Amino acid sequence: MARNEVHAARIISGVGALFALIEGVYILMLVLNADQSNKFFVFIKGLAEPLALFFPGLFHTGSVDFDIILDYGLAAIFWLIVSGFVARVGGGGRGGGGGGGNPPPAAPPAPRRYTERGNSKQKGEVLCGRRCRTPGVRSRS
Template structure:
């Protein structure tokens, strides 16, 4: 991830951390949807990292379809981290 012209290293750091957090959440979401979540060390490590990053989003909106519930829970949290990283990157950039 290269810094744009005029963008400080702190801005790139904030954007990178936001992207990393969102990537962990999306990976956990994919593991849950594909049924890979119960198999092996990788899935459990990603789950341990993703659960605290989901913040208050799990259960914020409730739907009857389990797959859609997982998408809402972790998808909204991933969007939050990307937006927060972008906003902090703009503020400190």
């Protein structure tokens, strides 16, 4: 996997986590009755409400606080799932379809052949690290 693909996947996941964090902060501010005329509250509200998409008003349980937690909490979970999926597929994360996955494992190294330097009694003889039963191959021990 190329470094650029890894960076892209991390950026995509980071954006999804940021969106979920904004939703979480907005949930806390609403449930804890933050001052709605505060500039920070207005700023977070301006970010959180568009990010909540179609989730606000989805559930009516009878408890306003629980409705807020459900509606905006589902939006936060939605952003985490979607960004994770896009990072995995489009950003080249592990496994998955389109953006490439892990490369195939490398082949094991070929056995060393000792030829001209006198490390072996016979030219071209193959040394292996265990007891070998192949003709022309002797063990190192």
